[in-house]
Amino acid sequence: MSTPLVFHPSANIAALRESATIAVSQRAKALKAQGREVIDLGAGEPDFDTPAPIRQAAQAAIDAGATRYTATEGILPLREAIAAAANAAYQGPDRVTAADxxxxxxxxQSLYNACVVLFGPGDDVLVPTPSWTSYYEMVGLARANAIEVHGDPARGFKVDPERLARAATPRTTGVMLNSPSNPTGSVYAPDELRxxxxxxxxxxxxxxxxxxxxRIAYDAPAPSALDVATHRDHLVVVNGVxxxxxxxxxxxxxxxSPTPVAKAMNALQSHTTSNAAAVSQHAALAALTIGEPVEAAVRAMVAEFKRRRDAALPILRDAGLRVLDPAGAFYFYFEAPGAGTVPDAGGAFCAALLDEAGVAIVPGSAFRTPDWVRVSYAADQAQVVEACHRIARVARAMRA
Ligand SMILES: Cc1ncc(COP(=O)(O)O)c(C=O)c1O
Structure with a gap:
């Protein structure tokens, strides 16, 4: 007879928190399994297909033999294309090269690589809060300490130098930035970033x-740190397709990043995952280099996100909900009814919304602001609009 397994997780992951989104998505799945209709606005994933020219380039790459290991750091033409795009934004003297x-x-994985090579035990890393849930965990996996720096909701939760300086300690070695932001949809202006x-x-x-x-900003282009930086010796920009x-x-x-940081991340990656999938690298190369047909597809997707935002936002605001200005990304972030009066107002609202109205959204506790909730509008417009009507109905009922 086998004895039951007793698993004590290693010290590496002892502090790791499971994603707070899991409870809602499990409940949504259970309701669907019971035959209930559920609108799921939890996922942060565009609902469009990859543009056709990119898919075709990937198919051609497979046929041309892109089926083997590549250099750990990636194929040279892709790294050159990324460097060229970076140099179009960055005006400093230290030009970006493929070696960076x-x-x-x-x-x-890029974020994880950067956290592990830059931060370690004893380091404090400032994390503007609310932030995407994985920053806190990645900093923790690097065995550094994530310091939550809460932004001002009146400013879309954006932080400024004063708030960062107040939260800093003598052990502070870094700061995580994310603009446009998940979960708030806020976008830092060039002078704020600078x-x-x-x-x-x-x-x-x-x-x-x-x-x-x-690339997903509606009212004005979102600046990259590379647009405003005068030097980049302490800057790691992360992006992807x-x-x-x-x-x-x-x-x-x-x-x-600076070349020595790139070398360190490359060494780390050589012992973990090696290169990213070869065919995917060719697809990314196509995305960055094909030009107009792909750019037209990106513009069309962003325009569609904007239409959904503009159709749905007034429904939430008319219900008296305090919704942050969604200037970029594809999220509404709003304060849950009952905020300030119950311990996890966002979680309670998400649970009620799912049970009473069949809409799945993400509680703000996932982003360390438990009074708030996140709605993704990366879904069909009719569904987003219908879900927002249901949110408004449940919010009104909770306040009544
Ligand atoms: C803020 C933020 N950074 C990074 C990622 C990860 O994106 P990728 O699919 O490139 O790993 C996400 C995905 O949701 C995100 O919201």
Whole structure:
């Protein structure tokens, strides 16, 4: 007879928290299994197909033999294309070269690589909050300490140098930036970004700038840190193809960093995943280099996200909900009814919404702001509009 397994997780993951989105998605699945109709606005994933020219280029690449290992850091033409795009934004003297680029299996791996090589035990890393859930965990996996720096909701939760300086400690070595932001949809203006980079430079902090949503901005272009930086010796820019080109499943992301940092990340990656999938790298190369047909597809997708945003936002606001201005990415972030009066108002609202109205959204506790909730509008417009009517109905009923 076998004895039951007693598993004590290693110290590496002892503090790892499971995603707070899991409870809602499990409940949504259970309801669907019972035959209930559920509108799922939980996922942060474009609902479009990868543009056809990219898919065709990938098929051609397979037939041409892109089926083997590549260099760990990625194929040279892709790294050159990334460097060329970076140099179009960055005006400093230290031009970006292919040696500064490491291509990884999604920007998630790029972020993880950067955290592990830049931060370690004893380091404090400033994380503007709310932030994407994985930053806190990645900093923790690097055995550094994530310091939550709460932004001002009146400013879309954006942080400024004063707030960062107040939260900093003598052990602070870095700051995570994300604009446009998941979950808030806020976009930092060029002068706001520059002010943070200036503070980081003065303090000698590393800046990791996650720009995965940079192409998805509605009211004005979202600046990259590379647009405003005057030097980049402490800057790691992270980007990828997932969101802008509707290529989530291809798993391609990259870092743009000083060469020694790129070398360290490359060494790390050589012992973990090696190169990102060869065919996916060719697909990403096509996305970045084909030009107009792909650019037209990106513009059309962003225009469609904007239409959904403009159709759905008034429904939430008319219900008296405090919704942040969604200037970029594809999320509404709003304060849950009952905020400030119950401990996890966002979680309670998400649970009620799912049970009473069949709509799945993500509680703000996933982003360390439990009074808030996130709605993804990367879904069919009719569904987004219907879901927002249901959200409004449940919110009104909870307040009554
Ligand atoms: C802020 C942010 N960064 C990074 C990622 C990861 O993207 P990728 O698919 O490139 O790994 C996501 C995905 O949801 C995200 O929201």
């Amino acid at each position: 680029i490491v291509v990884s299996t999604g920007s998630k 002010a943070i980079l200036d503070l980081a430079a003065a303090r000698g902090w590393w800046v990791i700038s996650d720009e995965i949503y940079v 997932a969101k802008a080109y509707a290529m989530t499943g291809w798993r391609i992301g990259w870092t743009i």
